Amino acid sequence: MCERVLNDAAFYRLLLRVDQDMAAAEQRQRCRVCGAALHVGHFARKPRGVPAGVGEDYRMRFSFCCANRECRKRRMPPSVRFLGPKVYAFAVVVLISAMRCGPSPRRMRELQELIGVSRDTVARWRRWWCELLPESRFWRGAAGALMPPMDAQELPASLLERFAGACPERLLSLLRWLSPISTGSPAVHAA
Numbered sequence: 591m592c593e594r595v596l597n598d599a600a601f602y603r604l605l606l607r608v609d610q611d612m613a614a615a616e617q618r619q620r621c622r623v624c625g626a627a628l629h630v631g632h633f634a635r636k637p638r639g640v641p642a643g644v645g646e647d648y649r650m651r652f653s654f655c656c657a658n659r660e661c662r663k664r665r666m667p668p669s670v671r672f673l674g675p676k677v678y679a680f681a682v683v684v685l686i687s688a689m690r691c692g693p694s695p696r697r698m699r700e701l702q703e704l705i706g707v708s709r710d711t712v713a714r715w716r717r718w719w720c721e722l723l724p725e726s727r728f729w730r731g732a733a734g735a736l737m738p739p740m741d742a743q744e745l746p747a748s749l750l751e752r753f754a755g756a757c758p759e760r761l762l763s764l765l766r767w768l769s770p771i772s773t774g775s776p777a778v779h780a781a
């Protein structure tokens with residue numbers, strides 16, 4: 591069952607390692623505006639829905655800042671842990687949204703209580719998946735290549751089904767695939 595991942599600290603630590611790799615790759619590049627080196631400008635967040643035992647370093651959102659004082663352009667590497675400014679962990683936003691149509695209403699309530707997410711929040715996520723994400727530039731480019739075309743009304747369950755393997759592997763593949771949008775513009779994440 592996919593929901594077991596929600597309580598799997600090892601899975602979340604794996605996500606942290608993926609983010610560390612993507613951050614290291616980002617820092618090896620230089621500032622895209624002026625070409626100067628990038629300095630570390632990480633900051634702490636308070637992600638909700640993360641299981642106990644994951645560790646404090648999970649909270650750090652990796653970020654870089656151009657070393658050139660005249661520029662100071664911030665560069666955010668993509669993330670599989672944080673989805674824009676959303677306070678719940680990216681994996682939680684995916685799995686709870688995907689389960690919306692799956693388990694019984696009672697099971698869904700239990701899950702929401704386990705994670706501590708309100709019905710209104712799940713409804714906002716639903717709008718994000720079905721209305722805002724399909725309108726994003728990332729989606730129009732990346733999803734346009736998927737065959738058969740993706741049914742936006744079934745997101746993110748329909749997207750999870752496109753990846754191979756057991757649930758943790760599919761979830762990780764989905765998070766990696768969507769990670770470019772994790773840094774996204776406020777418009778994409780407004781709701």
Ligand SMILES: [Zn+2]
Binds near residue numbers: 622623625626663
């Ligand atoms: Zn710069």
